[in-house]
Amino acid sequence: MAHRASSDEFYGDFLGLETTMDQDWVVRYECPDSGAHLQLVTRDATAPEDSVATIRVADVDEAYAEARRRGYDIVHPLVTEPWGVRRFFVRDPNGNVLNIAASH
Secondary structure, three states, X not given: OOXXXXXXXXXXXXXXXXXXEEOOOEEEEEXXXXXXXXXXXXXXXXXXXXXXEEEEEOOHHHHHHHHHHOOOOEEEEEEEOOOOOEEEEEEOOXXXXXXXXXXX
16 A cells, blocks of 8 residues: 555544554555444455445345446456455446445
């Protein structure tokens, strides 16, 4: 991560979030009280573009089918990644790439 020390200071020390996942290219900071979290991505390991947010859905296969039915731009196909997450990337109407992933 390009500015990891600065990110840890900002999200950890300043905002009080805990690092709950660190895979070098993606780091998750989580609020210990609410479970709300954010992930910073410096370069996605398997997708052609980085996402700006992750949206977890109950049925990722159904969401993928619906996105295709609506003709949305699928940036990264529906796959189960080597680390176990089933996901796809879709571009929203504003050009943002969203990571749509199965909820746990």
